[in-house]
Amino acid sequence: MKVFRLHLLLIVAIMLAFTGTTVFGKDVKDLKAAFVYVGPIGDGGWTYSHDLGRKHLEKMGVTTSYVETVPETDSIRVIRNFARENYDIIFTTSFGYMDTTLKVASEFPKTVFMHCSGFKTAENVGTYFGRxxxxxxxxxxxxxxxxxxxxxxxxxxxxxxxxxxxxxxxxxxxxxxxxxxxxxxxxxxxxxxxxxxxxxxxxxxxxxxxxxxxxxxxxxxxxxxxxxxxxxxxxxxxxxxxxxxxxxxxxxxxWGVYYEHIAKQVAEGTWKTNKDWWGIKSGVxxxxxxxxxxxxxxxxxxxxxxxxxxxxxxxxxxxxxxxxxxxxxxxxxxxxxxxxxxxxxxxxxxxxxxxxxxxx
Amino acid sequence: METTAIEWIVIVLAASVKMGTPILFGTLGGVISERAGVINLGMEGLMLIGALTSFVVKLYTGSTILAVSAGAFAAGAATSLHALVCISMRASQIASGLALTMFGTGVSGLLGDSLTGKTITPLMDIKIPLLSSIPVIGKIFFIQDALVYLSYISVATIWYLLFYTRVGLNIRSIGEAPAVCDSIGLSVLKYRYAAVIIGGMIVGVGGAYFSIVLTPFWVDNLTAGRGWIAVALVIFAFWHPGKAMFGAYLFGAALSLQLRLQLIDINISPYFLAMFPFILTIVALTIATIRNNKKRIAVMPASLGEAFFRGEKH
The missing domain is CATH 3.40.50.2300 (Response regulator)
Incomplete structure (x- = not known):
C-alpha cells in the first residue's frame, strides 16, 4: 500500500513537473506578474519598497498588476483571483499570506507562487526574504x-x-x-x-x-x-x-534585482522551488x-x-x-x-x- | 542627563497633553453633535480629511491659521453629508457614520497618494509668560503649541455654551425631547444641522493636529485609529467637555507611559500598558454608571440616534 502511494506521488509529481513548464521559453515580455500587498503603497516603507520592485519588472516589459491593503483573512480570494486570471507569477508579500498562498498554489499547479518572509514551500511555491x-x-x-x-x-x-x-x-x-x-x-x-x-x-x-x-x-x-x-x-x-x-x-x-531574477527564471522555464535569502551582496x-x-x-x-x-x-x-x-x-x-x-x-x-x- | 522623579513626571504629563489633544478635539466635536441627538461614528474619517487638508494647505501656503481652518471646513463639509442623510433624510445614523469613516479613509488615501515624502515644519511650542512659571502645572500645560491652547479655549467655550446659555439649553433639550422643543417653536432641524456640522469641524481640527504638530508629513491612515478612541470617549466622558478633557489626557498619559516606562526599567508588559487605558475607562464608567443609577440620573441624551419626525405620535 505504501509503495503504491509512493508511486502515485511520483506520477503526480512528474505530471506537475510537465504541466509546470508550459511557460517554457517565453520572453520576459510575455510574462504576467501579480503582487499582493499587506499595506498601502503610500506607506513609504515596506509595501512601497515592494512596489518599486514591481515597477522595475514593468520597465522590463513584464505585465504587472497588484492589490494593496489586503487583509490576511481576505488574501485567499485575492490570490485565487490572480491565479484564475492566468498570471504566471504571483508574489505575496506578507508573512501572514503563507498558508493562503500554499492553499491556492495547490489548486493552480501551473502558476508560480513566491511568498515573502515565510518558511513553507511547495512544488510551485518558493519563499524569499532579504538579509x-x-x-x-x-x-x-x-x-x-x-x-x-x-x-x-x-x-x-x-x-x-x-x-x-x-x-x-x-x-x-x-x-x-x-x-x-x-x-x-x-x-x-x-x-x-x-x-x-x-x-x-x-x-x-x-x-x-x-x-x-x-x-x-x-x-x-x-x-x-x-x-x-x-x-x-x-x-x-x-x-x-x-x-x-x-x-x-x-x-x-x-526588490527589483530579485524580482528580475525570478521573472527571468520563470520565462526561461528554469525556475524551481526555492528558499532565497539574498543579502547586501546582491543588492536586495x-x-x-x-x-x-x-x-x-x-x-x-x-x-x-x-x-x-x-x-x-x-x-x-x-x-x-x-x-x-x-x-x-x-x-x-x-x-x-x-x-x-x-x-x-x-x-x-x-x-x-x-x-x-x-x-x- | 539624570532627571529627578518630579521632572520625569512633568515631562511625561506634558507629553500626555500633546498625545491627548487630537483625541480631545475629536471628543468635543462628538459631544456637541450627540448633545443635539445625532451620533457621529465618522470621526476617524473626518480626522483623516482634516489632517490631509491641513497638511496640503500648510505645505503650499505655510500658514497655520489657514491650514487649520481649511481642515475644519473640509471636515465640516464632509459632515454636512452625514447631517443631510441622517437629519433630513432620516437614515440610520450608525450606517451613515460608518460610511463617513470609510469615505474619509478612502478619499484621504486616494488624494494624498502623491504627497509621499513631502514634509512641513511642525508647529513649535509657545511659552505663555506668567502661567508657564507656575511650578509643575506651568511646565505641563503652558509650554505647548498654539493648538493645545486652542483646545483649552474650546473646552471652556463649549462648557459655557452648553450649560450656561440659552442656545446650549436648546441644544440639550433637542437631544432629550425634540418633539417638545418643536412644539414650543424651536427648529429641531436647524439646531441639529448646526451642532453636527460644527461638531464635525472641531473633529477636523483634531485631524489637523496630527499632520501639523505630531507627524508633520502625510501617510495613508495617519491617525491610526485615534478617531475611534474619540468615539468611545464621548460616551466615557458622559457627553461633558470637562470630563472629555480629563479622559483625553488619561488616554494621552497611557500612550506616553507605555513608551516611557520601558526606559526606566519598570518591566510591565507593553501589552498590559496598551490595554490599561481601556481597563481604566471601563472601571470609571462602571463606577459612574452605578452612582448615576442610584441617583436616578440619565446622562445619555434621550433621543440620541433617533431621527426626528415632526408630528409623529409616540
Whole structure:
C-alpha cells in the first residue's frame, strides 16, 4: 500500500513537473506578474519598497498588476483571483499570506507562487526574504561613530525574531566601533502608528539618545529628531526626503534585482522551488546614501565594511559577542548559522531594554 | 542627563497633553453633535480629511491659521453629508457614520497618494509668560503649541455654551425631547444641522493636529485609529467637555507611559500598558454608571440616534 502511494506521488509529481513548464521559453515580455500587498503603497516603507520592485519588472516589459491593503483573512480570494486570471507569477508579500498562498498554489499547479518572509514551500511555491540585518549592521556603525551622548535609541515594532535580529545586528554594528555606547529600545507594538512612533522618539531623546533608529514603517521618528536637531536612521526605504537635516542613512530594500531574477527564471522555464535569502551582496538589502553631516572618513569605513561583507570576509553575527546579561553568545572564531540567525530570541550585550516574557 | 522623579513626571504629563489633544478635539466635536441627538461614528474619517487638508494647505501656503481652518471646513463639509442623510433624510445614523469613516479613509488615501515624502515644519511650542512659571502645572500645560491652547479655549467655550446659555439649553433639550422643543417653536432641524456640522469641524481640527504638530508629513491612515478612541470617549466622558478633557489626557498619559516606562526599567508588559487605558475607562464608567443609577440620573441624551419626525405620535 505504501509503495503504491509512493508511486502515485511520483506520477503526480512528474505530471506537475510537465504541466509546470508550459511557460517554457517565453520572453520576459510575455510574462504576467501579480503582487499582493499587506499595506498601502503610500506607506513609504515596506509595501512601497515592494512596489518599486514591481515597477522595475514593468520597465522590463513584464505585465504587472497588484492589490494593496489586503487583509490576511481576505488574501485567499485575492490570490485565487490572480491565479484564475492566468498570471504566471504571483508574489505575496506578507508573512501572514503563507498558508493562503500554499492553499491556492495547490489548486493552480501551473502558476508560480513566491511568498515573502515565510518558511513553507511547495512544488510551485518558493519563499524569499532579504538579509537586511547586514544593512542594519552598517547603519549601526554609522550611529556608533556619530553619537556624542553614547546613547542610541531604537524604536522596536513587534518583539518577533525578525526585529530582534535587526536590533542585534544594529547593536553589534554600533559596538564594533564604539564599545561604550548603549542602545535603548522602546517597543511600540505596531508596524505603523505615526504619532506613537514620534512620541517614542521623543521619549528616547528625553532619555539622552542623540540618534534614533527605527524598525517601524513611518518617518515620524525622523521628523521628531529633526525638530530637536538630533539624528535618525530610516527603515525599508530611503527616508532622506522626510528629514534631510536629521537623516544619517537608511537600511533599504531593493526588490527589483530579485524580482528580475525570478521573472527571468520563470520565462526561461528554469525556475524551481526555492528558499532565497539574498543579502547586501546582491543588492536586495542595502544602505541608502549618507546625510551631508556624515564625514567622509566615516563613509569610507562603512563602505569598506560593506565590501568585506560582500566578499565574505566579514560577518555580522561573528564571535566573540555576548548576550545582554553578559554571558557568552558566540565564541571567538565562531559564527551563527543561518538557522540560528533566523530564530534569534535574545538581545546581545549593549542593548538596554527588555523582551516581553513569554507566557509559558 | 539624570532627571529627578518630579521632572520625569512633568515631562511625561506634558507629553500626555500633546498625545491627548487630537483625541480631545475629536471628543468635543462628538459631544456637541450627540448633545443635539445625532451620533457621529465618522470621526476617524473626518480626522483623516482634516489632517490631509491641513497638511496640503500648510505645505503650499505655510500658514497655520489657514491650514487649520481649511481642515475644519473640509471636515465640516464632509459632515454636512452625514447631517443631510441622517437629519433630513432620516437614515440610520450608525450606517451613515460608518460610511463617513470609510469615505474619509478612502478619499484621504486616494488624494494624498502623491504627497509621499513631502514634509512641513511642525508647529513649535509657545511659552505663555506668567502661567508657564507656575511650578509643575506651568511646565505641563503652558509650554505647548498654539493648538493645545486652542483646545483649552474650546473646552471652556463649549462648557459655557452648553450649560450656561440659552442656545446650549436648546441644544440639550433637542437631544432629550425634540418633539417638545418643536412644539414650543424651536427648529429641531436647524439646531441639529448646526451642532453636527460644527461638531464635525472641531473633529477636523483634531485631524489637523496630527499632520501639523505630531507627524508633520502625510501617510495613508495617519491617525491610526485615534478617531475611534474619540468615539468611545464621548460616551466615557458622559457627553461633558470637562470630563472629555480629563479622559483625553488619561488616554494621552497611557500612550506616553507605555513608551516611557520601558526606559526606566519598570518591566510591565507593553501589552498590559496598551490595554490599561481601556481597563481604566471601563472601571470609571462602571463606577459612574452605578452612582448615576442610584441617583436616578440619565446622562445619555434621550433621543440620541433617533431621527426626528415632526408630528409623529409616540
Amino acid at each position: 537586511i540585518y547586514q544593512a542594519k549592521f552598517l547603519t549601526g556603525i554609522v550611529a556608533g561613530y556619530m553619537t556624542k551622548s553614547n546613547v542610541i535609541g531604537v524604536i522596536g515594532s513587534h518583539p518577533i525574531p525578525e526585529i530582534i535580529r535587526h536590533i542585534n545586528a544594529f547593536t553589534l554594528g554600533v559596538r564594533s566601533v564604539n564599545p561604550d555606547a548603549k542602545v535603548k529600545v522602546i517597543w511600540v507594538n505596531a508596524w505603523f502608528d505615526p504619532s506613537k512612533e514620534g512620541a517614542a522618539a521623543d521619549s528616547l531623546m528625553d532619555d539622552g539618545a542623540d540618534i534614533v533608529s527605527i524598525t517601524t514603517d513611518s518617518a515620524a521618528a525622523l521628523k521628531a529628531a529633526e525638530k530637536r536637531g538630533k539624528y535618525a536612521i530610516g527603515n525599508d526605504s530611503d527616508m532622506k526626503p522626510y528629514a534631510p537635516s536629521a537623516h544619517l542613512t537608511s537600511a533599504v530594500w531593493n 538589502a542595502d544602505i541608502s546614501s549618507f546625510g551631508d553631516m556624515v564625514p567622509a572618513d566615516i563613509r569610507d569605513k562603512v563602505n569598506k565594511k560593506k565590501e568585506e561583507i560582500i566578499a565574505g570576509k566579514s560577518f555580522v553575527f561573528q564571535g566573540p559577542f555576548n548576550k545582554q546579561d553578559g554571558s557568552s553568545a558566540v565564541k571567538e572564531g565562531e559564527k551563527l548559522t543561518d538557522e540560528q540567525i533566523w530564530g534569534i530570541d535574545y538581545f546581545v550585550e549593549g542593548v538596554a531594554g527588555s523582551l516581553p516574557k513569554k507566557n509559558n
